[in-house]
Amino acid sequence: MSGIFGPTGFPTLDRLSAFVETYRSRMDNKNNNLFAFSAGAWWTYYIFLTHILARYDRSNAEYGEVMEPVTRRMSEAPAGGRSRPMTPEDMAEWKRQIDLATVLNLDIETFYLFAKILLDRIADTFGFMFGVDWKSSGSSHSDLSKRFETLCRDKGLEIRPDNLPALISTLSKAVVDYRNKLIEHLNDPRILKGTASAPGKASSIVTSHMYPTEEDAEAFRQTEDPHALLRMLEEYIEAMLKLFEVNTKKSPLIVS
Numbered sequence: 729m730s731g732i733f734g735p736t737g738f739p740t741l742d743r744l745s746a747f748v749e750t751y752r753s754r755m756d757n758k759n760n761n762l763f764a765f766s767a768g769a770w771w772t773y774y775i776f777l778t779h780i781l782a783r784y785d786r787s788n789a790e791y792g793e794v795m796e797p798v799t800r801r802m803s804e805a806p807a808g809g810r811s812r813p814m815t816p817e818d819m820a821e822w823k824r825q826i827d828l829a830t831v832l833n834l835d836i837e838t839f840y841l842f843a844k845i846l847l848d849r850i851a852d853t854f855g856f857m858f859g860v861d862w863k864s865s866g867s868s869h870s871d872l873s874k875r876f877e878t879l880c881r882d883k884g885l886e887i888r889p890d891n892l893p894a895l896i897s898t899l900s901k902a903v904v905d906y907r908n909k910l911i912e913h914l915n916d917p918r919i920l921k922g923t924a925s926a927p928g929k930a931s932s933i934v935t936s937h938m939y940p941t942e943e944d945a946e947a948f949r950q951t952e953d954p955h956a957l958l959r960m961l962e963e964y965i966e967a968m969l970k971l972f973e974v975n976t977k978k979s980p981l982i983v984s
Contacts, residue, residue, distance in 0.1 A: 738778070740962045741771055747969050751976065759981045766853045770965065773846035777961070780842060781954055784835040788931045791828045796927050798825070829923045836933050837911050839954045843961060844869070844907045847899060850968055857972060857979050858883050867908075873900045888974045892967045899964060902952060910935055910949065924950065 736742055748767045752760045814822070844867070851868035854860065860879060862871040872879075873896050880887050887893065910919070918938045925931040930953035976982055 738774070740965050741774060743969065744770055744965065747972070751972070751982070754976075754984045755981045756983055763853075763856065763981060766849075766856050769849040770846065770853070773842055773849055774961070774965070776842045777839060777846065777954075777958055780835060780839045781958060784832070784839060784954055787828065787832040787835050788925070791825075791832045791923070791931055792925050792927050792929075794825055794828055795925050832923060832931055833921070833933055836931075836951050836954065839957070840903060840907045840911060840951070843903045843957060846961060847903060847964075850965065854968065857981060858885065858975075859980050867904060869896075870900065870904060873897060873904075883975075883978060885971070885975045885978055888970055889967050892971060895960070895964045895967055899960060902957065902960070906949065906951065930955065 736745070744767065748764055752764050755763060847869035848867055851862070851872040854872060855862055855868065858879070860883075862868045863875075876896055877887070877893060879885070910921075916937075918940075920936050920938050922934045922936075923931060924934045932951040932953075934951075935949045972979075
């Protein structure tokens, strides 16, 4: 695999490539190729995320620049002041703000969608590596998160590093829950989404409820800085590779 991709400039991908190159040589021809393609999907979706992140940075900078004077004018406006009718120039500027917010929201939600796919591809490789058939027809990561410690116990796997279960749980809440409940399966018509920004900071999508009830008191959610999410995903990839290395002899794929 390193022969295919070569040095990437991304330490996480170089680590992945070196791992696959080392361990696929210890498998038979069929599993050698299947394992390489399975783990190669991590490479693909990680690269997708870096492109999305670069696009987000451009959108974030442009949106923050446009909204900074708007936010300043709002903070300086006298309390109880009257609004004036919008001019054609005002309408054009308002449309520009909406267009920029739309692109920014697209970048944020796209990051979550592909981050979730990366988590599923990692779970798929875990299943392939240790002979696990995922029960659900949906998210393999969700299945992994529910069964991880039980699977490790049943398969005799040593859980290393120690923070791996916590990483799986954190990513499930941060990425999968948000993607499932607030992007793909949004089934509450009262949910409102807005865009929050501040100069020099990561913009985010803010979610709240129209006509909130007491049960909605904690329903407010805000997307995380995608840079922080990518760092967490990199930590997770490193941790999962460590788990594989520590437990290589427990894999039915290894023949030498």
